[in-house]
Amino acid sequence: MLYIHKSACFSAQQTYSETDLSVITESKDNRLKVKEPVYTDIPPGTLRRMGKAVRMSVGSALPLLKEFPQPDGIIIGTANGGMEDCIKFLNQIIEYREGLLTPGNFVQSTSNAPAAQIAMITKNKKYNNTHTHRGLAFENALLDAFMLLKENPDRTYLLGSVDEISDYNFNIDRLDGCFRDEIVSNKQLFDHPAAGTIAGEGSLMMIVSGQPSGAFAAVDALQTIHTTDERLVLKTLFEFLHKNGFPAVAPDLLITGENGDARLEKYYRNAESLVPRGTAIARFKHLSGEYSTASSFGFWLATEILRTGKIPEIVLKKSGKTDIRKILIYNNYRGLQHAFVLLSAR
Amino acid sequence: MSRIMITGMGVISAIGTTLKENRDSLINERGGITQLEFYPTAYAGRLPCGEIKISSAALHKSLFTYPDPTITRSGLLVLHAAEEAIKDSGLTQEQLASTDTALVGATTVGGMCLTDELFSDAHEKISGSPYTSSYDCASITLVAQKRFGILGEINTINTACSSSANAILYGARLIRQGFARRAIVGGADSLAKFTINGFNALNILSYGLCAPFDRDRRGLNLGEGAAFLVLEKEEDVNGKKIYAELSGYGNSNDAFHPSSISLEGEGPYLSMKEALERAKLNAGDIGYINAHGTGTENNDETESVSMQRLFGTPPPFASTKSFTGHTLGASGAIEAVYSVMGLAHQELYPSLQFREPIPATGFIPVKHYRKQAFQHIMSNSFGFGGNCSTLIFSKP
Numbered sequence: 001m002l003y004i005h006k007s008a009c010f011s012a013q014q015t016y017s018e019t020d021l022s023v024i025t026e027s028k029d030n031r032l033k034v035k036e037p038v039y040t041d042i043p044p045g046t047l048r049r050m051g052k053a054v055r056m057s058v059g060s061a062l063p064l065l066k067e068f069p070q071p072d073g074i075i076i077g078t079a080n081g082g083m084e085d086c087i088k089f090l091n092q093i094i095e096y097r098e099g100l101l102t103p104g105n106f107v108q109s110t111s112n113a114p115a116a117q118i119a120m121i122t123k124n125k126k127y128n129n130t131h132t133h134r135g136l137a138f139e140n141a142l143l144d145a146f147m148l149l150k151e152n153p154d155r156t157y158l159l160g161s162v163d164e165i166s167d168y169n170f171n172i173d174r175l176d177g178c179f180r181d182e183i184v185s186n187k188q189l190f191d192h193p194a195a196g197t198i199a200g201e202g203s204l205m206m207i208v209s210g211q212p213s214g215a216f217a218a219v220d221a222l223q224t225i226h227t228t229d230e231r232l233v234l235k236t237l238f239e240f241l242h243k244n245g246f247p248a249v250a251p252d253l254l255i256t257g258e259n260g261d262a263r264l265e266k267y268y269r270n271a272e273s274l275v276p277r278g279t280a281i282a283r284f285k286h287l288s289g290e291y292s293t294a295s296s297f298g299f300w301l302a303t304e305i306l307r308t309g310k311i312p313e314i315v316l317k318k319s320g321k322t323d324i325r326k327i328l329i330y331n332n333y334r335g336l337q338h339a340f341v342l343l344s345a346r
Numbered sequence: 347m348s349r350i351m352i353t354g355m356g357v358i359s360a361i362g363t364t365l366k367e368n369r370d371s372l373i374n375e376r377g378g379i380t381q382l383e384f385y386p387t388a389y390a391g392r393l394p395c396g397e398i399k400i401s402s403a404a405l406h407k408s409l410f411t412y413p414d415p416t417i418t419r420s421g422l423l424v425l426h427a428a429e430e431a432i433k434d435s436g437l438t439q440e441q442l443a444s445t446d447t448a449l450v451g452a453t454t455v456g457g458m459c460l461t462d463e464l465f466s467d468a469h470e471k472i473s474g475s476p477y478t479s480s481y482d483c484a485s486i487t488l489v490a491q492k493r494f495g496i497l498g499e500i501n502t503i504n505t506a507c508s509s510s511a512n513a514i515l516y517g518a519r520l521i522r523q524g525f526a527r528r529a530i531v532g533g534a535d536s537l538a539k540f541t542i543n544g545f546n547a548l549n550i551l552s553y554g555l556c557a558p559f560d561r562d563r564r565g566l567n568l569g570e571g572a573a574f575l576v577l578e579k580e581e582d583v584n585g586k587k588i589y590a591e592l593s594g595y596g597n598s599n600d601a602f603h604p605s606s607i608s609l610e611g612e613g614p615y616l617s618m619k620e621a622l623e624r625a626k627l628n629a630g631d632i633g634y635i636n637a638h639g640t641g642t643e644n645n646d647e648t649e650s651v652s653m654q655r656l657f658g659t660p661p662p663f664a665s666t667k668s669f670t671g672h673t674l675g676a677s678g679a680i681e682a683v684y685s686v687m688g689l690a691h692q693e694l695y696p697s698l699q700f701r702e703p704i705p706a707t708g709f710i711p712v713k714h715y716r717k718q719a720f721q722h723i724m725s726n727s728f729g730f731g732g733n734c735s736t737l738i739f740s741k742p
Binding site: 081086097112115120125131136147150 | 387388389445454458461462464465467468469471474478479481482483484485487488497499500501502503504505506512516519520522523525539540542543544546547597598599600601602604605612613616729730731732733
C-alpha cells in the first residue's frame with residue numbers, strides 16, 4: 001500500500017496552499033497555464049537559470065521537503081522535462097550553424113533535470129529516477145514508488161510529476177492533431193465534443209510512504225495497458241476491478257480523464273457504464289487542460305476529495321454517493337495509453 | 347524472492363549488428379570509433395563517433411515490408427536489438443501479447459536525432475512532418491510495443507547516461523513485485539546534433555579517440571546503438587538457455603553538480619555499495635568491472651576514486667566505451683550485454699587507447715582480451731544530474 005501524507009499541486013487553478021475550485025481560471029488561446037507562486041525557497045541566482053519545468057517541480061517539492069527533509073528517494077514522471085530549454089538549445093544549433101554554443105539550455109533540458117535538481121538542492125543521495133513514458137509517465141512513477149514501498153513499507157519517497165507547455169511543444173502537438181482548431185474556452189470544453197482538446201501544464205509533488213499513520217489517502221492498486229481497442233480496455237478495466245474486490249467493493253466515485261475530444265468519448269462512456277448506478281462521476285481536464293502527465297491532476301483531485309470529504313461542484317459530471325471512501329481513476333492519453341488507479345480514504 | 351535470469355539478448359552498436367559481431371570485435375580489439383559517414387553535422391570529419399555504418403533507410407528496409415514513415419533511427423535501433431533478444435530467448439507470440447510481459451525502454455535523445463525536423467515542426471504553422479509524435483523518449487518504446495503487441499506494463503526511463511541500467515533494474519523489480527512475469531528491458535540512442543553540440547559546448551568531447559582511464563585523456567566520443575535483454579523468473583525458465591542471473595543493483599544520486607561527479611565519487615560509491623549489498627556479495631567477490639569510463643577528465647578520476655574507496659585495489663576493469671563511444675541512454679544496456687557475454691564465456695574485454703595511469707590512483711585497466719574464470723561482474727553507469735546506477739550479474 002502506498003499512503004499519501006502531503007502534497008503540493010501547481011496548476012492553472014487555485015490548487016496550491018489554499019485550494020479553491022469555486023472560481024475557475026479561463027483558458028487563453030486553448031491553453032491553461034500554471035499560476036506560479038512567488039518562489040521564496042529558491043535562491044534568486046538559481047531560480048534565474050531554471051527552466052519552467054524545473055522551476056515548477058523544485059518550487060512544489062521544496063516546501064514538502066521542509067517537513068520531510070530526507071526521503072528515501074525522488075521519483076518523477078515527466079514526458080518532456082524542460083521542453084522550452086530543449087528548443088532554445090535547438091534554436092542555438094540552427095541559428096549558429098553548430099558553432100560555439102552555451103551549454104546552459106542543454107543541461108536544463110534533460111528530462112531528469114527536475115529530479116536531479118531537487119536531489120542536488122536537498123543533498124539527497126538516495127534512489128533517484130525519472131519516468132518519461134508520455135501519457136503514463138506519472139503512472140510509472142507511481143508504480144515505481146508503489147513497488148519500493150511494497151518491498152520496504154518503512155520508507156518515504158518524494159513522488160511527483162511535471163510537464164510544461166512551451167510554444168514549441170504546443171505547436172508540435174497541434175500539428176499532430178491534439179488540440180482544437182477553433183478557440184474553445186475550458187468552461188465550454190464539454191459542451192460540443194469535437195476532435196482535439198486544450199493544452200495544459202502542471203506539477204504535483206507528494207510525500208508517500210508505506211505507513212498509514214498521518215496519511216489522508218492510499219493507493220490500493222494500479223494497472224496500465226496500451227491498445228486502441230475499446231473492448232480490450234473495457235475488459236481489462238473489468239478484470240482490474242474484479243481483482244480488487246468488485247462488485248462487493250465498488251468505487252463511490254469515478255474520475256475520468258474526459259477532455260472534450262470526441263475521438264476518445266467511447267472509452268470514457270465504457271468506463272462510466274461499468275461502475276454501479278450510485279457511483280458519482282467526475283472529470284477534471286477543463287481545470288487542468290490536457291498534457292502527458294495531466295492524470296496527476298486527477299490523482300491530486302482524488303486525494304483532495306478523500307481528504308476533505310467533499311466533491312467540488314465544478315468537477316461533478318453525475319452526482320451519486322456523497323460519502324466517498326473509494327475512488328477509481330480512469331485516464332486515457334490519446335487513445336493508446338490507458339491507466340486505472342484505485343484509491344481509498346484513510 | 348525469485349531469482350531473475352537473463353534468457354535472451356540483442357545488441358547493435360558501432361562494433362557490430364549482432365551479439366556475435368559485437369563479441370568478435372571485443373575479442374579482436376577492433377574499435378568502432380571513426381569519422382562520421384552518415385550523420386549530417388558540421389562536425390563530420392572532425393569529431394570521431396561510434397557511428398553504425400548502416401543508413402536509416404537500409405535499417406528500415408531490413409525491418410519493414412511496408413515502410414512506416416513515422417519511425418526515427420532510434421526506433422529502428424530498438425526494433426533491431428529487441429528482435430534479436432526476443433528470438434534469442436525464444437519468447438512466443440503468445441507470451442509477447444500477454445498482459446504479464448513488460449517492456450521497459452530507455453533513451454536520452456529519443457526521436458530528437460531528427461534535430462532539423464524537430465526544429466521545423468516546432469515553428470511550422472500549416473502542416474507537420476510525419477514525425478510529430480516521434481520526438482519524445484516514449485516514442486522509441488512505443489514502436490516496439492506496437493510491433494510486438496505487448497500488453498503488459500510498459501515504461502520509458504530517462505536518467506541521462508544511466509537510463510538503460512535503470513530500465514534493467516526496473517524490469518527486474520516489476521517481475522519481483524508481481525507486475526510482470528517476464529520483461530524485455532534495454533535502451534537506445536542515436537547520434538544527434540542535439541547531443542553532439544550539447545557535449546561539445548560543455549568541452550567534454552575528444553577530437554581524437556577517447557582513452558578511458560588514461561592520464562592524458564581528452565574527453566569522450568559519442569556513439570549510437572541499442573541493446574535489449576529478456577529477464578525471466580528462474581522457475582519459468584524451464585530448461586531454456588540461461589546466460590546469467592541479475593543478482594544485484596543499486597541506484598543513488600551524487601547530489602553535487604548538474605554535469606559532473608563529486609571528487610570523492612559519492613554517487614558511484616553508493617550505487618556500487620548498494621548493488622553489492624543487494625547481491626549479498628563482498629567487494630572481493632567481483633571478478634571484473636565494466637566501468638562507466640567515458641574518457642572525460644571528471645568521470646574517470648572520480649570513478650577511480652570511488653573504486654578505490656570500495657575495493658581498495660579494484661578487480662580487473664575496463665571501459666568498452668573505447669570501442670563503441672558513449673551511447674548515452676543505450677550504454678547501460680549495451681554494457682550489460684557485454685558484461686553478461688563476458689561472464690558467460692569467462693573472458694575479459696579490454697580498454698583501448700590506454701597508455702599511462704591516472705596519478706591519483708595508479709589504476710591500470712585490462713589492456714588486452716583474455717580468458718579468465720570468475721563468478722560475478724559489475725557494470726557501472728553514471729549520468730548527468732548525478733544519476734548513478736550499478737548492476738551485478740552472476741553465473742547462474
